[in-house]
Amino acid sequence: MSGLKKTATTSAPIHGLIGERWSPRAFADRSVEPEKLRSLFEAARWAASSYNGQPWIFIVGTKDHPEDYKRVLDCFVEFNQSWAKSAPVVALSVAKLKFEHNGEMNRHAFHDVGAAAATLTIQAEALGLAVHQMGGILPEKAREIFGIPEGYEAVAGIAIGYPGEAHTLPDHLKEPEVAPRERKALNSFVFSGKWGKVAPIVGGKP
Ligand SMILES: Cc1cc2nc3c(=O)[nH]c(=O)nc-3n(C[C@H](O)[C@H](O)[C@H](O)COP(=O)(O)O)c2cc1C
Numbered sequence: 307m308s309g310l311k312k313t314a315t316t317s318a319p320i321h322g323l324i325g326e327r328w329s330p331r332a333f334a335d336r337s338v339e340p341e342k343l344r345s346l347f348e349a350a351r352w353a354a355s356s357y358n359g360q361p362w363i364f365i366v367g368t369k370d371h372p373e374d375y376k377r378v379l380d381c382f383v384e385f386n387q388s389w390a391k392s393a394p395v396v397a398l399s400v401a402k403l404k405f406e407h408n409g410e411m412n413r414h415a416f417h418d419v420g421a422a423a424a425t426l427t428i429q430a431e432a433l434g435l436a437v438h439q440m441g442g443i444l445p446e447k448a449r450e451i452f453g454i455p456e457g458y459e460a461v462a463g464i465a466i467g468y469p470g471e472a473h474t475l476p477d478h479l480k481e482p483e484v485a486p487r488e489r490k491a492l493n494s495f496v497f498s499g500k501w502g503k504v505a506p507i508v509g510g511k512p
Contacts, residue, residue: 310472312487327431328487329438331389331479332470337369338395342433346466349429355418361402362422364464365452369394377451382463383442389479390440393465398448399423401461419461426464436469 314325347364355361367375378396379387390396399422401415412418427437440463448460472483492508504510 310469310484314487314489317492323428323431327427328436330436330469331392331438331483332472332475333393333436333465333467334470335392336394336468338435338467342435343368343395343466345433346426346429346435346437350422350426353418353422353425355421356412356414357405357407359402359405359407359412359415359418360422361405361412361415362419363400363402363458365398365400365448367396378463381443381445381448381451381460382440383444386440386442386463389475390438390463390465392470392474393438393467395466397464397466398443398452399461399464400448400454400458403457403459416461423462423464430466434468435466438465439463440465 310330311326312328314320316325343366347366350362350364351360353362365378367378369375375396378398379391381398382390382396399419401419403412403415404410405412423439427439430437443460443463445460448454454460472480475483493504493510496505496508497503498505498507498510506512
């Protein structure tokens with residue numbers, strides 16, 4: 307496993323699984339055990355969702371099944387294909403846009419698919435695996451390739467594998483791979499009372 311740590315610098319304690327998780331582009335040339343892969347989707351299964359609608363579908367391709375793998379990879383934009391092809395597992399998340407219980411639009415469908423993906427990434431971290439999510443996909447190509455029906459929409463790409471070594475990446479991707487992770491400060495997005503007023507719990511005036 308890669309020794310590259312990019313531990314979050316935090317302003318309050320957080321769980322190690324969250325602090326250590328990051329999104330690599332280099333993956334080890336090693337397949338992921340099917341039972342571990344199954345655990346990732348089991349974790350996604352237990353995410354919270356609006357009305358417990360569970361509006362997520364995952365289309366998975368592993369290198370053990372090269373045709374299925376290529377079909378998923380082909381749905382990524384070229385830049386993402388250039389590095390994601392080193393991951394032994396690629397996936398697409400898809401959202402079901404309407405609720406089953408009443409046929410109404412589910413305003414939180416993408417939100418819930420994201421929550422399931424986030425849960426999957428934490429499970430991956432717990433198993434020593436790494437996940438890199440991608441917005442850079444071709445949703446209409448995915449619709450065509452997989453026959454995604456109306457009422458569903460591809461949301462994101464996901465690369466999964468054991469972490470690799472930065473030096474295996476093309477030159478232009480080496481620097482971002484080793485750069486520290488950055489985040490906005492808590493006081494820039496935790497408000498109370500009115501829009502833009504920093505919440506006291508993150509240092510705002512009471
Ligand atoms: C919904 C979503 C879309 C993303 N799209 C891309 C992408 O298309 N290509 C890419 O290389 N990284 C992509 N990323 C990875 C982010 O750039 C990365 O999560 C962010 O820089 C924070 O880094 P960290 O995950 O290592 O903490 C995406 C992440 C998410 C959650």
